[in-house]
Amino acid sequence: MDDWRHGGFGLYVHWPFCEAKCPYCDFNSHVSKNIDQKQWLICYLAELHRSASETPDRVLNTIFFGGGTPSLMAPETVAAIIDEARKLWLPANDMEVTLEANPGSVEAGRFAAYRDAGVNRVSMGVQALNDEDLRRLGRIHTVSEARAAFDIARDCFDRVSFDMIYARQHQTPKAWQAELTEALSMAIDHLSLYQLTIEEGTAFGDRYAVGKLRGLPEDDHAADMYLATQEICEAHGLPAYEVSNHARPGAESRHNLIYWRYGDYVGVGPGAHGRITLDGQKIATETYLSPNAWLSAVEKGNGEKERSLLSTHDQASEYLMMGMRITEGLDVDRFNALSDLTLPENKLRDLEELGMIHRTNGRLIATKDGRAVLNAVIRELLG
Numbered sequence: 001m002d003d004w005r006h007g008g009f010g011l012y013v014h015w016p017f018c019e020a021k022c023p024y025c026d027f028n029s030h031v032s033k034n035i036d037q038k039q040w041l042i043c044y045l046a047e048l049h050r051s052a053s054e055t056p057d058r059v060l061n062t063i064f065f066g067g068g069t070p071s072l073m074a075p076e077t078v079a080a081i082i083d084e085a086r087k088l089w090l091p092a093n094d095m096e097v098t099l100e101a102n103p104g105s106v107e108a109g110r111f112a113a114y115r116d117a118g119v120n121r122v123s124m125g126v127q128a129l130n131d132e133d134l135r136r137l138g139r140i141h142t143v144s145e146a147r148a149a150f151d152i153a154r155d156c157f158d159r160v161s162f163d164m165i166y167a168r169q170h171q172t173p174k175a176w177q178a179e180l181t182e183a184l185s186m187a188i189d190h191l192s193l194y195q196l197t198i199e200e201g202t203a204f205g206d207r208y209a210v211g212k213l214r215g216l217p218e219d220d221h222a223a224d225m226y227l228a229t230q231e232i233c234e235a236h237g238l239p240a241y242e243v244s245n246h247a248r249p250g251a252e253s254r255h256n257l258i259y260w261r262y263g264d265y266v267g268v269g270p271g272a273h274g275r276i277t278l279d280g281q282k283i284a285t286e287t288y289l290s291p292n293a294w295l296s297a298v299e300k301g302n303g304e305k306e307r308s309l310l311s312t313h314d315q316a317s318e319y320l321m322m323g324m325r326i327t328e329g330l331d332v333d334r335f336n337a338l339s340d341l342t343l344p345e346n347k348l349r350d351l352e353e354l355g356m357i358h359r360t361n362g363r364l365i366a367t368k369d370g371r372a373v374l375n376a377v378i379r380e381l382l383g
Helices: 037-053 073-087 108-117 131-136 143-156 174-186 203-209 219-235 256-259 291-299 313-323 332-338 345-353 368-372 374-382
Strands: 010-013 057-065 088-103 121-127 159-166 190-195 239-243 245-247 263-266 273-278 282-286 304-309 357-360 363-366
Touching: 010 239, 010 256, 037 073, 037 263, 037 273, 037 291, 057 256, 073 088, 073 108, 073 332, 088 256, 108 143, 121 143, 131 313, 143 159, 159 174, 174 190, 190 219, 190 256, 219 239, 219 368, 256 263, 313 332, 313 374, 332 363, 345 357, 345 374, 368 374
Parallel strands: 010 057, 010 263, 057 088, 088 121, 121 159, 159 190
Antiparallel strands: 190 245, 239 245, 263 273, 273 282, 282 304, 357 363
């Protein structure tokens, strides 16, 4: 069978607009006062048709509206995209449809409209439960607004996730443990917990480069926060199933699992990436970053900037990098089938002796200690 079937098939829709640009964000997001929702819908639907013509008769397991801030999309736009996707592909009986939302863009009627449109899971960008830190992070909502938005989401959807950022400026391990415990008291079934990273090209990156981003925790403190995060979440019944994601059993993000299990996914919208298998060949797709450039390209017939064939070595490397992120690990036979390479036995033994990985039932799995330094483990295996 085609390898992608091990992971499934999903659709990613990128909405590139936000009300404000957060200083830590390196995603493709833009601030615009004038958005022609009708024009955007026409272009999204055109790209769905183009993509579906290449991938007909597939079962669509998931749809994910990411951004940007998709909760700024008109509910009618979201509904039309979901309806068209259901017509173009074969919708799974339990198809997961996720929409990302920021608390500042939420109100009860809008969430109810998204639910009626077919959204059945919401992921909210809460980021902090401290108003001072929210201001530092450039967030335009308050803690009280985040709590109110969460209550609305909980009333509208059975599945609600939210994001938090730790290792923030002037944050101590003790303060994070208290904040995480508070977040877990709100959580329904899923939390995404990310360590603050300073990326080049962001406002935080520029400040850091000139020594003006003060109060970042030392590496040891950040590591302590990571380890405490794993222990506290597990104690509350939301163990890690991926490096930064925690869920009650059965509540994992099915869409993100398509990425981590190295399935296929169509990516539409400015800056969206995709991985699709055509005639047995895995292809990487990439769209134009600029919203106007993407619209113009779609109106000419194709929103893709480029696509490239992935070699067997590239596919095996990507599967390794993705599969090692999740607690179920990767299938070694599948890895070998993707590539003419095999994992180096001497390095596997060394990593096992160090307690970084273990092998069981034909799977290669990073341990808790290994996931804490996963990039180094992956470099060792690919080196």
